[in-house]
Amino acid sequence: MDGARRFDNRTDAGKRLAETLRERGVEADLVLAVPRGGLPLGRAVADALEVPLDIVVAKKIGAPGNPEYAVGAVASDGSVWRNEVAIDGTRTDEAYVEERREAEAERARRKADRYRGGRPAPDLGGKTVVVVDDGVATGSTVRACLAQLENSDADRVVLAVPVGPPDTIADLEGQVDDVVCLETPANFMGVGQFYANFGQVSDEEAMAYLDDGDRD
Numbered sequence: 001m002d003g004a005r006r007f008d009n010r011t012d013a014g015k016r017l018a019e020t021l022r023e024r025g026v027e028a029d030l031v032l033a034v035p036r037g038g039l040p041l042g043r044a045v046a047d048a049l050e051v052p053l054d055i056v057v058a059k060k061i062g063a064p065g066n067p068e069y070a071v072g073a074v075a076s077d078g079s080v081w082r083n084e085v086a087i088d089g090t091r092t093d094e095a096y097v098e099e100r101r102e103a104e105a106e107r108a109r110r111k112a113d114r115y116r117g118g119r120p121a122p123d124l125g126g127k128t129v130v131v132v133d134d135g136v137a138t139g140s141t142v143r144a145c146l147a148q149l150e151n152s153d154a155d156r157v158v159l160a161v162p163v164g165p166p167d168t169i170a171d172l173e174g175q176v177d178d179v180v181c182l183e184t185p186a187n188f189m190g191v192g193q194f195y196a197n198f199g200q201v202s203d204e205e206a207m208a209y210l211d212d213g214d215r216d
Contacts, residue, residue: 014044073144133192
């Protein structure tokens, strides 16, 4: 597997991420996990760094007739990342992108509200924020999440993921103050290949990680 480690599960990956963050001297004020898969890792990182855990939510904008192919993504505050190559390649018109942007932003807002259970979004002003996900492939939703943080008053943003392809990680480095990625295998085919257990995380399970307290 080109030397890439195989994580036992998302919590194991989160603990390894936390260890690396501490080794690199990252002093965070807040961890923001990308639901759903990022929350088990986010819980482990937040507990290790002894800081609060919250979420940052984005939804993919799928291409016309091919919803799995992202022409962009939009965060819950409306911040958007556009995949201009995909937009041009699929000849997607601006009216479609705008229509889907509004619809997916609303879905992201509803998801964020549901996960927080009525709690307000955290104040990011002047804070060092660590954004955690279980890995990136194209990174479309993560890019929209980071766009939201670029539009916030956060002082410093660190992206922490266990694994991602070298080209995506290199691109993301230009969007944040620092990237911590444990593995960047050249033979990357998908995030799940680097986990022994990569089962889907339900909304209920994901929301439970937002409660205080350690979990194994």
